[in-house]
Amino acid sequence: MAMTAAADSGLHPGFADPGLDSQRVFRAVLEAMARPGTIVGLPARAAGPAPLDAATTAILLALADYETPVWLDGAADQPQVAGYLRFHCGCPLTADPKAAAFAVIAAPMGMPPLSAFNLGSDEYPDRSTTVIVQVATLTEGAPWELGGPGIRDGARLAAGGFPPGFRRWVADNHELFPCGVDLVFTCGDALTALPRSTRLEG
Amino acid sequence: MTAATGYNFAYLDDQTKRMIRRAILKAVAVPGYQVPFGSREMPLPYGWGTGGIQVTASVIGPDDRLKVIDQGADDTTNAVSIRRFFARTAGVATTDRTEEATIIQTRHRIPETPLAEGQILVYQVPIPEPLRWLEPRETETRRMHALADYGAMHVKLYEDVARFGRIATTYDYPVMVNGRYLMRPSPIPKFDNPKMHMNPALQLFGAGREKRIYAVPPFTEVRSLDFEDHPFAVQSWDQSCALCGSTESFLDEVVTDDKGGRMYVCSDTDYCGRRRDRKEAAE
Numbered sequence: 383m384a385m386t387a388a389a390d391s392g393l394h395p396g397f398a399d400p401g402l403d404s405q406r407v408f409r410a411v412l413e414a415m416a417r418p419g420t421i422v423g424l425p426a427r428a429a430g431p432a433p434l435d436a437a438t439t440a441i442l443l444a445l446a447d448y449e450t451p452v453w454l455d456g457a458a459d460q461p462q463v464a465g466y467l468r469f470h471c472g473c474p475l476t477a478d479p480k481a482a483a484f485a486v487i488a489a490p491m492g493m494p495p496l497s498a499f500n501l502g503s504d505e506y507p508d509r510s511t512t513v514i515v516q517v518a519t520l521t522e523g524a525p526w527e528l529g530g531p532g533i534r535d536g537a538r539l540a541a542g543g544f545p546p547g548f549r550r551w552v553a554d555n556h557e558l559f560p561c562g563v564d565l566v567f568t569c570g571d572a573l574t575a576l577p578r579s580t581r582l583e584g
Numbered sequence: 585m586t587a588a589t590g591y592n593f594a595y596l597d598d599q600t601k602r603m604i605r606r607a608i609l610k611a612v613a614v615p616g617y618q619v620p621f622g623s624r625e626m627p628l629p630y631g632w633g634t635g636g637i638q639v640t641a642s643v644i645g646p647d648d649r650l651k652v653i654d655q656g657a658d659d660t661t662n663a664v665s666i667r668r669f670f671a672r673t674a675g676v677a678t679t680d681r682t683e684e685a686t687i688i689q690t691r692h693r694i695p696e697t698p699l700a701e702g703q704i705l706v707y708q709v710p711i712p713e714p715l716r717w718l719e720p721r722e723t724e725t726r727r728m729h730a731l732a733d734y735g736a737m738h739v740k741l742y743e744d745v746a747r748f749g750r751i752a753t754t755y756d757y758p759v760m761v762n763g764r765y766l767m768r769p770s771p772i773p774k775f776d777n778p779k780m781h782m783n784p785a786l787q788l789f790g791a792g793r794e795k796r797i798y799a800v801p802p803f804t805e806v807r808s809l810d811f812e813d814h815p816f817a818v819q820s821w822d823q824s825c826a827l828c829g830s831t832e833s834f835l836d837e838v839v840t841d842d843k844g845g846r847m848y849v850c851s852d853t854d855y856c857g858r859r860r861d862r863k864e865a866a867e
Contacts, residue, residue: 401592
């Protein structure tokens with residue numbers, strides 16, 4: 383009964399233990415970012431609003447706050463999502479992808495190119511957007527061979543459900559190094575990351 | 585030890601941790617680049633490891649096991665205080681053993697025992713900017729990093745060669761990370777520089793007073809600057825450790841009397857102590 387009410391109109395809950403759950407989720411994202419292509423399971427979850435996956439919700443709860451403007455794509459830009467993020471994170475929502483610290487892509491097929499987001503500057507490459515892309519699969523797409531920092535002999539990522547030309551965008555994004563966005567792919571309870579330092583082999 | 589009450593887990597408030605965590609993630613994505621962050625006032629003075637403590641406080645969780653070393657030693661004032669700080673404010677387990685620790689906070693050494701995947705090494709950094717003594721203006725050094733304009737550092741090393749016949753820098757020896765950013769490894773002896781290269785552990789650097797965080801992800805290329813005709817080389821000693829007999833570790837010179845007596849001992853107390861334990865067990 384309560385669940386139905388929450389799904390309809392009410393506010394969904396955040397983390398059960400905001401402090402420690404945030405720490406666990408941060409460590410999962412850090413692990414993913416430090417070892418590109420590694421698929422990391424979500425250590426703590428919150429029942430967020432549709433269409434956000436558990437991993438997307440958890441990353442935002444752990445890392446977004448009043449200092450980080452969040453950009454939502456058309457699919458994610460729903461009143462219940464906006465209300466949830468405003469209440470639990472207190473983050474401003476922005477319509478300008480260049481102003482976003484985090485971007486949430488719930489429907490990758492219709493996403494703008496990565497160059498639409500803040501790429502940082504040569505002086506301050508850290509100011510670029512972290513783009514969270516909810517994908518259909520992390521394991522059953524066309525495999526990409528990865529190389530670069532965090533990867534010993536080579537890593538493979540088989541995420542799928544990307545718009546045409548996405549691989550080109552990722553390769554171009556790496557060419558901008560040290561500028562460029564950092565990508566986090568989420569799917570249900572799992573996540574993986576492709577920082578700008580990762581190159582696509584082959 | 586009982587955990588202190590009235591504090592947030594690991595002392596820092598959650599908003600500060602989020603800000604530091606975001607800085608760490610960007611630092612990992614751009615290896616060697618110094619990310620500015622809002623360094624907080626800590627209950628100990630700048631210069632005592634406030635940067636490292638803030639990084640550790642933002643990373644650590646209840647399941648972690650913390651080791652803290654100061655110049656390689658687990659039992660010096662700074663190491664003891666920082667270890668106790670986290671035992672009290674986070675209630676985490678602590679250890680002296682390098683391979684048992686999930687997080688190792690260090691001042692000025694990398695442990696002799698090789699690190700493993702999944703471990704995090706947190707460095708306390710006094711001056712993060714490798715070009716600072718060559719160019720005092722932050723605006724200029726920032727541009728030099730943007731343009732990868734590191735000629736000045738090569739000139740400095742060359743002046744060493746011209747004056748002394750060799751590169752005279754022995755600690756805080758500059759490195760290139762991932763072929764892009766010039767980085768200060770913090771005042772570790774150059775003996776430890778090769779350990780940074782392709783290390784399986786994640787290396788995080790925190791500079792509290794200077795408000796910078798930077799990182800070297802696991803398996804990342806870290807090359808010490810040198811010249812073809814003056815290749816990088818680490819220190820070596822004629823002596824071996826007077827306590828454990830190691831010929832492979834970094835040795836501290838200890839003056840034992842006022843008649844010129846001295847002994848050389850391992851700077852890494854965990855490594856040295858366990859070598860001695862093993863030797864005793866074998867006898």
